[in-house]
Each structure stands twice: as structure tokens, then as C-alpha cells.
Amino acid sequence: MARRGSRRRFLKRGTSEMPAKKERGWFARWFRRLVLSGVIASVLGVIFLGLAVLFAARSLPSYGQLRATQNAQTIVVRARDGTQIAELGPSFGKWLDSSEIPEVMKEAMVAVEDRRFRSHFGIDPIGLARATYVWATGTKRFGATSTITQQLARNIFLNSNRTLDRKLREAVLAMALESKFSKEQILELYLNKVYFGGGAYGIDSASRKFFSHPATDLSTAEAAIIAGLVKAPSRYSPTADVQAAVSRANVVLRLMREQERISASEADVDVSAVKLKEDRAQNSVRYFTDWALPQLDLLLPETFEPIEVWTTIDIGMQQAGTAAIKANVPGNTQGALVSLDRDGAILAMVGGTDYVSTSYNRATDALRQPGSAFKLFVYLAALEAGYTPEDRVKDVPVTIDGWSPRNSGGSYAGEMDVRTAFAYSKNTVAAQLGNEVGFGTVASMARRFGITSPISTFPSMVLGSSEVRLIDMTRAFASVSEGGTSVEPYGIVKVTTSDGDVLYQHEDARRTQLVPEYVAAGITDLLQTAVNTGTGKAAQIGRPVAGKTGTTSSNKDGWFVGFSSGITTGVWMGRDDAKAVAGLQGGRAPAQAFAAFMRYAVKDRPITKFDTELQLPEWQLEPDEEYYYGDPDDYYYVDEQGNLIEPGRLQPEPGTLPFPVEGENIPGVQPRREGDPAEAADGAPQAASDDFLNRATGRGPGQTRPPPTTNSRRVPQPGQPDQMPAPGQQN
Incomplete structure (x- = not known):
């Protein structure tokens, strides 16, 4: 069991x-x-x-071939006369052999970029493992730091795309470099080719750019500054942000001390005491090159060969524009200027008072309120709707949708013509005209003339409450100067190789008629009057000038835009923080800067008079309906009872007929007297006198047909009867 x-x-x-x-x-x-x-x-x-x-x-190429290769494209920029105005792209300085490179420079670069450079085989397994661990255990994205050899491989053979394929190829090439060249050769290649910002490639070029001496004389502090640039050349550039460069250099010194590459005494240096080279090469023409050169990406096929860019800039005008802005801009205020030729070629562009202090281009990038300069589009719309410079308007207090505009001086002048209202920049008249033609119509007119920024359709828009760019406003005035045809600003004439082969040639843009020529003539009449007798008197230069001032509320912006002898120039002044500037008005400093520049700009051009002769279209040559009819007191009419009322009498006298009948004695009817209406050709009585009929039909004494007249039609408003007002009256 x-x-x-x-x-x-x-x-x-x-x-x-x-x-x-x-x-x-x-x-x-x-x-x-x-x-x-x-x-x-x-x-x-x-x-x-x-x-x-x-x-x-x-x-892989040989070591000699790698030394001879260049990493980037050289661009020579020339003015319209062929003079070189800038050279952009790589500057390599002198090639330094490994023995010529200061040891402190080598150690600084290794300390901050690749501490295990002398022990790895092109990629750093320890750094890669640490990055993988941080990525797997934390929330940071995977980001292993490239070794010096990997950076060299990328700079010479690859691009900077952050893709897995590029990283794998970069690793293979790095190990290939390590297998073919020594560590000293790799470090020599790297230090002579790495980019340090400002167009400087290699330590010798960087040393000369930032410290005015060759790299063989670099001190510890200077070497730390240069080594710190590799991570972010633009952010840590000592010419852009001295404090950022100093802080980064102190990080490099600390790493060198921790890795025992320098002693404590060597690390104890005052980086802020390093004397930097004063960069005088950065002048106002860089505002233009910063705007124009990025367009090469669209104009040219991809190319890395050296090129020459021929531009529209006139060196003399550029210098005159810079001087005009600096001489007239109020203290602690910025200024900008753009000048266009007839075809849109940019002759001068000043984006600020000092490019070294701030490279922000206020001529092309800043959005500011134009003030009364925007009235250009209000009056263009009114002229296109039928107004003429002689038409009568009223400068009186008005309220539109709860908004009550005020004139600059706070006074009102009463009745005046359109020309005077524009010349003295009457806000109330602009508001009435904008309301009559429609604020949407005004916005559409601004769009038509090249304003690209958003435009509101609130009533206050007629006074320039929508922000615009200076280059766009200058373009709009240039289109007026060209008889209402479109103008497209451009800055590049052609691009050639260093051997002279043409890669790109500018072709004139197709012109379109933005408004009829008589409208352009009418607005030119108004613009010329604004300079001759109105708010733009300071812009006079001894020859015909047409233009408009602009001043925003609290004097935050001052504008003057105008043209003469085929050159159109726009000037803006104000603070970048949009604070008020005491005494800043468009008719003062901006107009004075305009005049100072234009005297030089047009000195070699013939004096030309403006075409302000209004050749009105047929529909405007016809007399208004009410001009045919005249005033009710001047002609016979039939009252509600069927009685014919003669001029000046409200009703017939008792016992009389409304008109005499010859040859018959009817009781109660008085015979015809001298001065009564004459007989018609057939013997029938004539209802009205010859004098009245002549006036009612537009004939003068002895005329057989109505003469041409400039009386204009009006645009009926929604909710109002479709009725034409009498001449001199306003809806």
C-alpha cells in the first residue's frame, strides 16, 4: 500500500x-x-x-583637396553704376597649420564641443549612451551632441537637416575621416573651416573680424569667446550682443578649468575687458541688401558658385538719404526713407538711423499708422466717383456712426473747394467723402494701389488708423506719379557669375491702369496744392513737387510722401515703442528730410510740370439734370390744381390765365405786355423767356448747344433717393 x-x-x-x-x-x-x-x-x-x-x-578627397574647398557662397553686391557696395558670404582669413594654432584655442574648442575628442573613433559612444538614457528616462527629446569630427563631416559634405538618414551618413563619414586622417589634421581642418558668424569661416577670419588681429595672437579670453560662438554664431556674436558673448565665454573657461585644460589662474580672466573691433563696415546700405538678397532664393536656381548681384541702388542717393534722416530726425527717434524711380527701381533705402545699433528695417517691415497720408485713397475714390478739385464741400462738424472727427486746429472753415480741403488736410471733409463713396470703396482703392497690410472699414479709417508699410505707401504715390499706372518696387537688376554669365535679368513688370488718367491728374492737382500752399510747404525744392503729410494722434508718427521729376520718396519718423514725440508732425521733420534728399536726387533731372489738366469722361461732360431744370423760381410749372405758375409767382392772379393769348379778348384776361414771353416760330405763345431757356439748357448768349461743364454726378447713398444735387450742393 x-x-x-x-x-x-x-x-x-x-x-x-x-x-x-x-x-x-x-x-x-x-x-x-x-x-x-x-x-x-x-x-x-x-x-x-x-x-x-x-x-x-x-x-574621401585628399587632405590637400579638403583644405582647398570652400563651405559657402560668396556674393558681391554692386550698385547701379557697378561700384561694389558689399561682399557677403565666407571670409576664410589665412589658413593656419596645426603648429601655428595657439594651444589654448585648441583646448577651448575641445572643452566646449567634444571633451572626448582625442579618445573616440569619430562618434562618441559614451555621449550617445547618455543621450539615449536621458531620452528613455525623461521627457527630453533625443539629442546627442555631434563630435568635432561629425561637425566637420557635416560642414564639408552634408547639410544641416535633422533627419535620421543625414545623421547615419554623418556618423559613417566621421568614422571614415578618423580612419584616414590624424586627430591633429581633423582639428586643423575643423578650426580653419567652422563658421563663427558674420561671414567669418575659420579662427583667423573670426579673430580679425572681432579683435582686429590674426588668430596666432589669440589670448585665453579671446579664444574662449571664439570657441563659444560655434553653438549659435548669431546669438553669441560680440558685435550683436556683447553680454551674451561674455556669458558664453565664461562657460567655456569654466569647462576648461573643470577638465584641467587650463589652471585656475589662467581661467581667472576678465572677458568683459576684451577690446572688440569697431565694425564700421555695417552701414545703411545693409538695410537694402537685407531686403533684396533673400529674393535670390526665388530668382535663381540652386547654385553654390560665386555670384555678382547688380542692384538698383544709387550710391549718392543712398548717402543723401542717410544724411537727410540723421540730420532731421528728432532726438531718440527713428527714421526711414524709400525712394523709387519711375519704373519702381529702388534708388535709396534707409531702414533706421544706425544699422549697427539695430538692423530692423523700418522701411520694409514696420507697420505704422499713416495718418492723413492715407487720405490719398479717400480722395482718389471721391475723384473716381465724380468729384473734381473745384467742387464745393463744407468743413463743418459731422458725426458718422457715433464718430465725430476733429480738425488738427480744432476749427472749421465752412464752405470751400475740394482742392483747399485736401491742401489743408481737413478731417471733417475726408470723413464726409469717405462716408459718401463708402469706406469699403476707400479700402479697395488702397488695395488697388498696393497696400498689403490689413485695412479696416470703420469710419476712422479715412484718417489713417490702419497700419501700413512705408514701402507700400511710397509705391502708391509712385503709381499716381505715373498717371495712375501700377508700379512694382524692385532692387535686383541682374545676377551674373564671376565670369560674367547672366543667371538672372530683371524684366519690367506688366503695367495696369489703376485709375483713369483724369483721376490721376485730379489727385496730382490736389497733391501739388498741398505742397504749394498747404501742410507740405516744407517739402518745396524749387521745382514742382506733389505730396502729402501725415501725422497720427499724439504725434506718434510723422510722414511725408511725394514725388518730383519722376522720383517718388517716402519718409517716416517715430519711435519703435510708438510713444509720442513732442513736435513731430509730417509737415516738419519728415517734409524737411524729404526736401533735403530730393534736392540731391533730382539735381541732374530736367524740371517737369505735372499734368493736372482734367480731360473728363463723356458722362461727366454732360450737365447735371438739375442744371437743365434750373431753380423752381426760374421757370414755369404746373401746380397741384393744374395751374401754370410763371417765374417768381407762387400762384396765378385772380381773373387771369397763366399765359396771354393774342388776338382774343377774353374777359378777365390781360393782353400781352413787353417783356412777356415771346412767340414761338409757329406763332404759338412761348412758355418761358429766351434768356431763361438759354440758361436752363446750358446755352449762353448766341449759343446753339450746351457748353461742356465740370459739374459732377454724385453717388447715391443707401436709403437715399437716387437724385442728383444742384451744383455746389452736397448730399
């Missing part, structure tokens, strides 16, 4: 343990297979990587 029980226990125990053993065996087998697969995959990967590195190393 005992043996049988033992057997049962054995069988029972055996049946429970057998599945567990099978499960463990299955797991072990698959684990061994996995390890074996991993080992095989790793071996194959190593073999593949080795072959890739081998083939890459065999295809």
Missing part, C-alpha cells in the same frame, strides 16, 4: 512539474535564438558599417 501511495504521489508530483519544465525549456530556447539573432545581426551590422566606412574612406 505504501509503495502504491508513493507511486501516486510521484505521479501526481510529476504531472504538475512537467508543464513548468516544458515552459522553461520553451523560453530558454527562444531566448537563445534571440541572443543568437542579435549577435548575428550585430556582426552583420558591424561588417556592413565597416564596409560603409571603408568605401567612404576610399572615396
